[in-house]
Amino acid sequence: MAPAPKRRKTTQDQQRFLCYGCDVERVPSQFPDCNPSSDCQHLINTCTACLKKWVEAQVEAGSFKTEGEDGKVFGLACPHPGCRGTMRADDVEEAATRKVFGRFDEIARRHIAEHTPGWRWCLAPHCKAGQIHDSSDAVAVTTTTTAVVVDDATPPEPIPKSKKGSSKSKKKTLIDDETTTKAAVKEVETKPDLIDIFQCHACGARACVPCDRPYHDGESCGQYQRRVKDRLDEEDQTLQTIRKSTRKCPACGVNIQKNGGCPYMI
Template structure:
């Protein structure tokens, strides 16, 4: 008795029937999809979209793959990435969670003492950061002093924008006048509104 073959509805390649599994346990379609295509789909959703809610790749089907569906078909490295993203998503929802500010670390932690003790030290790499401002620790400055500096910088930026730019009356984009007459034309391609600088 010979091996049986089926054709994948996605890549349209003929493969051993053993290479096909239902995408989800709730799928109702008869379209067969090979494990390679399902893996590529999961990987694309995770890598390109950062999507954790993965829908069956058969266009007419809108079933969401649950954890066991993904675990049933995903390659080891794809499953590991999915697990990491699930953990990151869960931790990121905690208001006391902060990511380490060391770009080489990639770790994070929950800082339960919050604003009362704003200096956080990463448990993985030791990098100090500010819980309140979510930046590297501002050495020699209290949080109040750092907030004042940020506020003054924002005010200076707003003052410069008010003095040196004007908002297009139609779309609101800030425009700078760099000489010439007072006849202005908005540079935004969908706007092109003409107005007088004065």
């Protein structure tokens, strides 16, 4: 006689546990594998869905928890009643959505920087490391550049008269000003630059501390800042030109320029 077929175990046969968040009995697969934080000493009694909602609500409300020396430990409170555990960044990332954790991480990084003297974050786009930077080894360096210096004005040389003495001579002189100037090339010392370089211990990327930008190798701080300013001024001028010569398409909002047809179409 063939054995009776095995009956598949249904969710009704599984042991259920009460979630303290939604007050609903749920199967073990609906709970996380561990407590909200490593500080927790209680049983796992908050389901995955409720824990995710709890983290999102705390982040949106700005209900953060700080502890430790000078409040350097930053996180969220455990949702279990009476638990004093703190959900740190790794715990929040495990429980929250990517969007919610991104918001939490931004605020946490700002908190660490504000409460840790000398703290700097790496400026490399794909690095999230940070460390304490000591600026005591910074060196002030004065750079020397060449510049054209204009001397005092001198009387102009007499303009030769035309041989025909006519005031309507076809020849034109290149001297239009009432006075001429003399120029000389001189060396000028610029404002001292503070060479203070931050190097990330995790990825090795370097950054200029005075400029708070990735390190501009081969350029002084003044040269780098002037180059950036010139580029921004050029971009602003380009945007102004676009605004003057174009209009927004009423359908898609893209800047367009009319080059023919009825002038009343735009």
